[in-house]
Amino acid sequence: MSLQWHEYASKDELDHQLAETIAQALAAAIAARGQASAAVSGGRTPAGMFKALSEKDIDWSRVSLTLVDERWVPVAHADSNERTVRQNLLVNRAAAARFVSPVSAADTPHAGQAEIEARFATLPQPFDVLILGMGDDGHTASLFPEAPELEAACASTALVAAVTPPVAPHRRITLTLPTIAKAREVIVHITGEGKKALLHTALTEDKPVTAQYPIRRVLDAVAGEKHVFWAA
Numbered sequence: 297m298s299l300q301w302h303e304y305a306s307k308d309e310l311d312h313q314l315a316e317t318i319a320q321a322l323a324a325a326i327a328a329r330g331q332a333s334a335a336v337s338g339g340r341t342p343a344g345m346f347k348a349l350s351e352k353d354i355d356w357s358r359v360s361l362t363l364v365d366e367r368w369v370p371v372a373h374a375d376s377n378e379r380t381v382r383q384n385l386l387v388n389r390a391a392a393a394r395f396v397s398p399v400s401a402a403d404t405p406h407a408g409q410a411e412i413e414a415r416f417a418t419l420p421q422p423f424d425v426l427i428l429g430m431g432d433d434g435h436t437a438s439l440f441p442e443a444p445e446l447e448a449a450c451a452s453t454a455l456v457a458a459v460t461p462p463v464a465p466h467r468r469i470t471l472t473l474p475t476i477a478k479a480r481e482v483i484v485h486i487t488g489e490g491k492k493a494l495l496h497t498a499l500t501e502d503k504p505v506t507a508q509y510p511i512r513r514v515l516d517a518v519a520g521e522k523h524v525f526w527a528a
């Protein structure tokens with residue numbers, strides 16, 4: 297399926313349109329299967345969209361939520377993606393959703409991986425909707441270029457993988473590429489001219505697969521619906 301681009305005049309409009317799109321996907325999943333699941337990204341980009349989504353009038357008690365990746369830090373840490381979700385998404389109507397945490401008290405994601413794998417196995421899969429961010433290095437989820445675990449995480453039969461980013465702070469836990477690629481609908485949520493140009497480069501550069509940006513590897517593998525939501 298081809299990648300569909302959606303561009304908006306402002307970040308505020310992007311946040312509201314994306315929140316509406318996600319809410320409709322979750323409502324359709326509940327209507328079809330009695331339950332819905334979504335995996336969202338962390339970082340700085342999604343907070344406004346989370347707030348808009350948290351107010352949507354859907355049956356949140358039938359929705360399971362998690363993160364596509366997490367920095368291996370306590371939830372109270374300023375860099376925690378779960379903290380961002382708890383503060384901005386698991387509020388208002390969406391407070392009724394079930395949230396599966398991607399971190400544990402283990403010292404490292406490598407030590408905690410089996411526990412997170414077991415937790416994620418309880419989520420309805422494939423995910424009905426999965427939101428990806430993208431870093432300035434072309435990483436998505438926590439699939440980082442040149443991470444020692446990257447190739448294994450791109451070929452794994454597991455749901456999650458532990459990753460050591462070569463430059464970015466904190467070890468990570470991430471959905472594996474095959475887990476992401478199976479989602480019914482994958483949406484890339486990015487802002488700014490720089491990320492738009494980087495995504496265009498990533499999608500058009502002719503390189504061997506192992507040298508491609510992780511965002512390209514993921515999007516090439518997605519068989520279902522795939523979209524980019526962007527605003528400057």
Ligand SMILES: O=C1O[C@H](COP(=O)(O)O)[C@@H](O)[C@H](O)[C@H]1O
Binds near residue numbers: 342366429430437
């Ligand atoms: O480290 C991460 O970065 C990406 C991009 O974050 P942003 O701040 O540039 O929006 C994010 O998608 C990912 O979930 C996060 O762990």
